[in-house]
Amino acid sequence: MYLTERPSSSRSAGLQVKQRVAGTVILMGLVSMFTDISSESVSAVLPLYLTAVVGLGPLAYGFIDGIYQGVSALVRILGGWLADAGDHPKWVAFSGYGLSAITRLALIPLHSFAAITAVITTDRLGKGIRTGPRDAVIAASSAPESLGRAFGVHRALDTLGAVIGPLLAFCILYVVPGDYKSVFVVSFAAAIIGLAVLLIFVPDVRPRRARAQANGTTLGKPPRPSFALLADRRFGRLVLAAGLLGILTVGDGFLYLALQHRDDMAVKYFPLLYVGTNFAYLALAVPLGRLSDRIGRAKVFLTGHLFLIAAYVCAGGPAAGAGLTIACLLLLGTYYACTDGTLAALSGMLVDPSVRASGISTAQTVQAGARFISSLGFGLIWTLAGQQSALLIVAVALAAVIPIGWLLLRNNETRPEALAA
Amino acid sequence: MSTRNRLIVLAVVCAVAIGGAAGYLLHSRKSQDKAVRSAPTVAKVPVSQIAGGPRIVFRNTALGSGYGTIAMVSLANPSGPRAITGTSCDRVYSSKQRILCLSSSQGIVTTYKAQVLSDTFQTQQNLPLAGIPSRARLSTDGTLAATTSFTAGDSYAGTSFSTRTVISHLSGKQDDVGLESYRLVHDGASISPVDRNFWGVTFAADDDTFYATAAWSGHTWLVKGRISTRTMTTLHEDAECPSLSPDGTTIVYKKRARQPVGHWRLASYDIATGRETMLAETRTVDDQVDWMDSHNVLYGIPRSGSQAAVDDIYEVPTDGSGQPKLLIAQAWSPAVVH
Numbered sequence: 075m076y077l078t079e080r081p082s083s084s085r086s087a088g089l090q091v092k093q094r095v096a097g098t099v100i101l102m103g104l105v106s107m108f109t110d111i112s113s114e115s116v117s118a119v120l121p122l123y124l125t126a127v128v129g130l131g132p133l134a135y136g137f138i139d140g141i142y143q144g145v146s147a148l149v150r151i152l153g154g155w156l157a158d159a160g161d162h163p164k165w166v167a168f169s170g171y172g173l174s175a176i177t178r179l180a181l182i183p184l185h186s187f188a189a190i191t192a193v194i195t196t197d198r199l200g201k202g203i204r205t206g207p208r209d210a211v212i213a214a215s216s217a218p219e220s221l222g223r224a225f226g227v228h229r230a231l232d233t234l235g236a237v238i239g240p241l242l243a244f245c246i247l248y249v250v251p252g253d254y255k256s257v258f259v260v261s262f263a264a265a266i267i268g269l270a271v272l273l274i275f276v277p278d279v280r281p282r283r284a285r286a287q288a289n290g291t292t293l294g295k296p297p298r299p300s301f302a303l304l305a306d307r308r309f310g311r312l313v314l315a316a317g318l319l320g321i322l323t324v325g326d327g328f329l330y331l332a333l334q335h336r337d338d339m340a341v342k343y344f345p346l347l348y349v350g351t352n353f354a355y356l357a358l359a360v361p362l363g364r365l366s367d368r369i370g371r372a373k374v375f376l377t378g379h380l381f382l383i384a385a386y387v388c389a390g391g392p393a394a395g396a397g398l399t400i401a402c403l404l405l406l407g408t409y410y411a412c413t414d415g416t417l418a419a420l421s422g423m424l425v426d427p428s429v430r431a432s433g434i435s436t437a438q439t440v441q442a443g444a445r446f447i448s449s450l451g452f453g454l455i456w457t458l459a460g461q462q463s464a465l466l467i468v469a470v471a472l473a474a475v476i477p478i479g480w481l482l483l484r485n486n487e488t489r490p491e492a493l494a495a
Numbered sequence: 496m497s498t499r500n501r502l503i504v505l506a507v508v509c510a511v512a513i514g515g516a517a518g519y520l521l522h523s524r525k526s527q528d529k530a531v532r533s534a535p536t537v538a539k540v541p542v543s544q545i546a547g548g549p550r551i552v553f554r555n556t557a558l559g560s561g562y563g564t565i566a567m568v569s570l571a572n573p574s575g576p577r578a579i580t581g582t583s584c585d586r587v588y589s590s591k592q593r594i595l596c597l598s599s600s601q602g603i604v605t606t607y608k609a610q611v612l613s614d615t616f617q618t619q620q621n622l623p624l625a626g627i628p629s630r631a632r633l634s635t636d637g638t639l640a641a642t643t644s645f646t647a648g649d650s651y652a653g654t655s656f657s658t659r660t661v662i663s664h665l666s667g668k669q670d671d672v673g674l675e676s677y678r679l680v681h682d683g684a685s686i687s688p689v690d691r692n693f694w695g696v697t698f699a700a701d702d703d704t705f706y707a708t709a710a711w712s713g714h715t716w717l718v719k720g721r722i723s724t725r726t727m728t729t730l731h732e733d734a735e736c737p738s739l740s741p742d743g744t745t746i747v748y749k750k751r752a753r754q755p756v757g758h759w760r761l762a763s764y765d766i767a768t769g770r771e772t773m774l775a776e777t778r779t780v781d782d783q784v785d786w787m788d789s790h791n792v793l794y795g796i797p798r799s800g801s802q803a804a805v806d807d808i809y810e811v812p813t814d815g816s817g818q819p820k821l822l823i824a825q826a827w828s829p830a831v832v833h
Contacts, residue, residue: 121645122605122627188755244605250523252804263516270508274501334625453689 170204226363354407378412390465
């Protein structure tokens with residue numbers, strides 16, 4: 075049963091106990107937190123390391139950046155499918171986390187551009203592989219009616235890691251100036267702790283077997299890789315909505331750039347822009363996840379895009395100033411808190427548990443792909459119309475698409491049991 | 496495994512991971528301290544003995560208390576004793592009366608500064624600097640300054656990098672202008688590719704003409720610019736960080752020359768004939784050279800391994816002849832002041 079439109083006051087105390095976030099979700103959150111401490115501490119110093127030690131010019135950066143974008147999306151669907159086919163999402167996630175952990179170690183002796191590129195690519199591969207299976211473990215461990223909150227808790231811990239990572243990196247460089255290897259060593263240690271929590275504590279959930287047992291049916295054949303999921307009307311509608319909205323989601327980089335062009339403070343404190351966004355995300359992920367369980371995930375998902383519109387107007391409007399810059403960052407963080415976990419929850423609920431990892435990664439990949447296309451298109455509008463007009467144009471277009479999203483997503487939050495067989 | 500045993504295993508893993516990382520940090524800290532203590536001392540003289548005369552101003556990279564500060568040697572005796580100042584810079588350039596110092600102070604929020612200093616190292620003015628210091632240049636008479644820095648987030652994705660290059664009039668009458676707002680002319684037509692980047696300015700004696708690097712679509716170009724018309728025109732492909740000779744006839748730049756990414760060779764370019772000559776330096780050079788005299792250039796090359804923070808300044812003839820020769824050990828970012 076899904077509790078739509080149900081006022082919170084009618085909840086019994088018993089129901090609240092039942093809806094406590096599962097231990098596995100907290101554990102996955104801790105795994106993600108340590109992994110993010112690991113990856114974000116490296117990301118924070120990588121630019122300095124590449125310029126100061128490796129000596130790369132700006133052209134090389136563009137290339138590395140292209141790799142960052144492309145690789146992850148490609149292997150993401152593969153990771154989801156592997157998790158479903160083997161019915162061991164934990165172990166697929168483990169291989170992804172493990173792959174990324176090894177790259178931290180590999181960074182230590184390397185100095186050439188080609189080697190560092192290979193290491194970064196491998197890291198992205200690991201991230202791509204683990205995302206879908208990780209979310210499938212979370213979904214399999216949580217009650218459907220509190221899935222939004224479960225993802226909220228996970229994303230909050232994940233973001234906490236992203237906040238700690240850069241702080242840790244700069245503390246290390248304060249203790250041992252210029253010794254980037256120390257950052258990589260500490261990053262590797264954090265990755266190992268995350269990996270150990272996953273290995274030792276996270277149960278090997280078997281979504282397909284669990285469902286077969288619950289239904290009293292025999293274990294069916296493992297799913298084959300196919301795009302049949304997209305043909306499912308309800309799931310297809312979700313993916314279409316995520317894609318449509320994603321096309322009108324401008325990359326954070328553009329938003330930060332617009333703020334930098336307008337506001338000297340944003341230039342000077344560039345790294346703090348991420349902190350501002352993450353702060354709002356961290357603070358709001360859990361409450362908004364809970365809200366999505368109560369009033370409906372599609373509503374929260376779509377409302378998130380209203381915050382995004384507000385962020386565009388903030389960054390593209392004529393007025394400037396520190397207050398507006400901060401407001402823009404908080405709005406952006408709120409958008410993430412509204413949408414990231416809820417998309418996973420929505421897609422996790424719309425597909426059969428036996429193909430949940432594939433379902434979640436498909437929805438995320440379509441969204442990421444749409445955002446990448448959007449970045450290319452937005453670059454063009456930016457050049458032709460100027461940054462302020464470009465942001466306002468996208469804000470208007472996004473406002474026009476949100477009602478379409480609502481038409482696609484309303485009454486589309488769970489699989490009807492008729493389809494479950 | 497019982498929960499208790501799992502907790503024990505996790506505690507052991509955490510202890511090993513945290514202990515190992517902390518041990519490495521401690522070891523690194525100790526060996527850094529040791530390297531500083533055991534660093535070969537460089538011969539020093541008071542600043543007053545060298546300032547004022549013909550000199551080479553540079554960034555001192557001798558490990559120790561004066562690491563990263565502005566230093567100078569007499570032009571007549573470059574490998575002789577150096578005068579070390581108390582001013583820290585990541586990149587430095589000097590004209591007769593002014594010093595341009597780009598610096599960063601690392602922290603949770605790393606901040607960047609570009610300062611114009613007097614010849615007594617007093618701050619005269621602060622120029623805008625958006626990111627990690629890369630190149631600094633003053634015109635010969637010290638009235639124009641150009642800075643290049645790497646900035647994050649100037650692209651489609653937040654992790655990307657680009658350069659920002661700004662020309663400033665130190666007389667203070669005109670605004671600082673970024674090269675991104677200049678008109679870029681290529682093959683006779685104005686173009687404005689989204690991914691264009693500019694870096695490494697060198698000024699001509701007329702205080703209007705300059706040369707710089709332009710890059711877009713993965714290719715770099717030597718461009719000739721005019722401040723008065725805010726225009727830059729492409730001259731020659733595959734050329735970065737140009738440096739114009741004192742007589743204004745020749746440019747020495749670094750070029751990729753079909754080598755792996757992150758490797759550059761030095762070449763000289765005759766402006767009148769367009770003829771390019773590879774210099775005798777075969778190691779990779781990632782620097783904007785400065786002219787020692789009308790036939791030789793200076794540039795820095797970093798050491799490797801545990802001495803990676805130390806660079807040395809070499810000299811090589813610009814006609815492709817001869818061999819590179821070590822001029823100033825433990826130094827970086829040279830500026831020759833006649």
